[in-house]
Amino acid sequence: MKQETIDQVLKFRDDRNWRQFHNPKDLAISISLEASELLEIFQWSAEDVRCEDKMDRIREELADVLNYCILMADACGLDLDEIIQEKVRKNAEKYPVDQAFGSKEKYTELKAAKRKEKETPVIRAVRGDITKINDVDAIVNAANTTLLGGGGVDGAIHRAAGPDLLKECRTLGGCETGKAKITGAYNLPCRYVIHTPGPIWRGGRQGERELLASCYRSCLELAVENGIRKIAFPSISTGVYHFPVKEAADIAVQTARRFAAEHPGSLDLVEWVLFDDHTMQVYTEAVNASD
Numbered sequence: 165m166k167q168e169t170i171d172q173v174l175k176f177r178d179d180r181n182w183r184q185f186h187n188p189k190d191l192a193i194s195i196s197l198e199a200s201e202l203l204e205i206f207q208w209s210a211e212d213v214r215c216e217d218k219m220d221r222i223r224e225e226l227a228d229v230l231n232y233c234i235l236m237a238d239a240c241g242l243d244l245d246e247i248i249q250e251k252v253r254k255n256a257e258k259y260p261v262d263q264a265f266g267s268k269e270k271y272t273e274l275k276a277a278k279r280k281e282k283e284t285p286v287i288r289a290v291r292g293d294i295t296k297i298n299d300v301d302a303i304v305n306a307a308n309t310t311l312l313g314g315g316g317v318d319g320a321i322h323r324a325a326g327p328d329l330l331k332e333c334r335t336l337g338g339c340e341t342g343k344a345k346i347t348g349a350y351n352l353p354c355r356y357v358i359h360t361p362g363p364i365w366r367g368g369r370q371g372e373r374e375l376l377a378s379c380y381r382s383c384l385e386l387a388v389e390n391g392i393r394k395i396a397f398p399s400i401s402t403g404v405y406h407f408p409v410k411e412a413a414d415i416a417v418q419t420a421r422r423f424a425a426e427h428p429g430s431l432d433l434v435e436w437v438l439f440d441d442h443t444m445q446v447y448t449e450a451v452n453a454s455d
């Protein structure tokens with residue numbers, strides 16, 4: 165950017181005493197508004213629109229965008245040439261020439277893949293104690309239908325959350341198998357606990373698989389309703405309730421993937437926090453298989 169141009173823009177601002185209005189946040193808003201005017205010229209279309217007849221408007225709107233960029237750089241004490249050069253260097257590392265996509269089809273594919281990446285959550289299995297997980301909004305409790313606590317992960321969650329969790333659970337009137345209810349997380353390092361009673365395995369002919377899938381769906385529905393974007397599950401039903409781990413893992417991962425596909429952009433992270441090596445291995449395989 166020529167210094168002369170920058171000086172002109174800044175002089176225009178200072179002559180009118182407009183510096184006071186030009187804080188970085190307001191400038192960021194102006195840049196995006198002007199950029200959307202630019203897009204408006206193409207009717208928000210990603211198609212290849214011939215634009216010779218629109219050059220006047222393009223010049224006007226692009227100048228507005230750049231004007232605000234100069235003001236923003238000034239407000240943040242940044243040198244536009246320097247930050248652009250730095251970005252080009254970074255992009256050159258990210259997209260080496262010999263690996264860059266050359267055709268328009270490939271470029272469109274790359275953009276679509278990026279969009280999809282944003283819309284679908286990370287789905288993964290990690291080893292650990294779910295009561296210690298601190299990078300999610302909610303953890304799920306493999307509860308029983310009374311919702312009044314028990315052994316296994318349920319006991320661990322109540323111990324770590326403290327007695328106020330039980331107090332809140334007492335007000336909920338229990339929960340049916342396959343459904344879910346939400347409470348605060350109290351002393352746990354997350355915002356919510358979602359409680360779901362999984363099915364007791366009785367040989368597989370009593371709707372156990374459907375009920376387990378319903379547990380995952382109910383929890384994820386509650387998550388989305390409550391603005392929860394990151395959620396951690398234990399391996400529901402595979403402890404005291406004896407659901408076979410391999411089948412449980414497949415149902416868990418497939419249900420979560422299906423839900424995520426039906427609710428694009430709603431979740432950032434769905435993870436299973438697994439206590440023992442065997443369960444960890446089985447869930448890792450399930451996650452990798454359906455990737």
Ligand code: AR6
Pocket residue numbers: 292293294295306307308313314315316317318319320362398399400401402403404405406437438439440443
């Ligand atoms: N973090 C992560 N996973 C854990 C933890 C923990 N802190 N503790 C145990 N697990 P279970 P279920 C694992 O029996 O089969 C309760 O009494 C455990 O190794 O907790 O759904 C309830 O009140 C296993 O892999 O849940 C119900 O009555 C998984 O969590 C009943 O148990 C689930 O084991 C529910 O049985």
